[in-house]
Amino acid sequence: MDSITLVAVASIATAGLTIALGSIGPALGEGRAVATALTSLAQQPDAAATITRTLFVGLAMIESIAIYCFVVSMILIFANPFWNHVITQAATK
């Protein structure tokens, strides 16, 4: 298997795996966060503004992990330095 094929296969497989595995954790975490927020809203409805604001801030922090995985996946597909390197090598040959 020459280097072009190897880089292509590795990039494509890793890109798919990154976003697939990387979305599991944040999804579970956000589900737990919203469930706990709903419970505390039911217990103390007059603190709704504080609870909602803290919930959104917490959700954004959890979401960032999924965003990091998405950015790595996009880099592997669209801005892959290894792919550019082997392509320029093959073009100059």
Next chain:
Amino acid sequence: MRLSPDAMIFWQHGFVKLNGTIVFTWAVMFVLSAGAMLVTRRLSTGMKRSRWQNLLEIIVTGIEQQIGEVGLCHPRTYIGFLGSLFLFIAISALGTVIPGFEPPTGSLSTTAALALCVLVAVPFYGIEERGVVGYLKSYIEPTLIMLPFNIISELSRTLALAVRLFGNMMSGSMILAILLTITPFIFPIAMSVLGLLTGMVQAYIFSILAAVYIASATRARRPKPKPATPAEA
């Protein structure tokens, strides 16, 4: 497949490029400044006021209240910086309803610049509030061993701010572009509405996180303040 507005070149002369990020950033700045100047030309303090002045007052008092709830005393000193952050990111997100407009926050350069502004603002406000020695002592706050971890956390917080905003805005426009090549009409509109919602939430998150970082840098060592009563909120 365009990854960011950096690739839209409007004009080029040698190595000086006028790309989409610069043009749309200046467009947002122009809209914000011109709108503010037009509305505040004739301010009235009575009961009769124009609806635009009303809108601006709602926005300004809303941001001031949010900054106060985060724990910063004298929100007026910080509202210039934090309010501008929120309004810039919010207007860039809302502008996607205009065809042809790409949000400048979809480029890593813009979000990195905004995160660097926060990185500079935190020590600035910290030193202004607590003095140089008082602010630097906060880095060795629990014990001296925590010094490298505190420094690393400062840098990683900045990186997280930049990548979070960039990832959210870029994914919104990219999903829209991909869907437009697949399904005709209804589904891309639904995703565009979702993109608006995430844009506004990310604007709020960015400014609230900046406020929390500034609050943790300016908070002097004193006994825990009493919890906010409903009358204060």
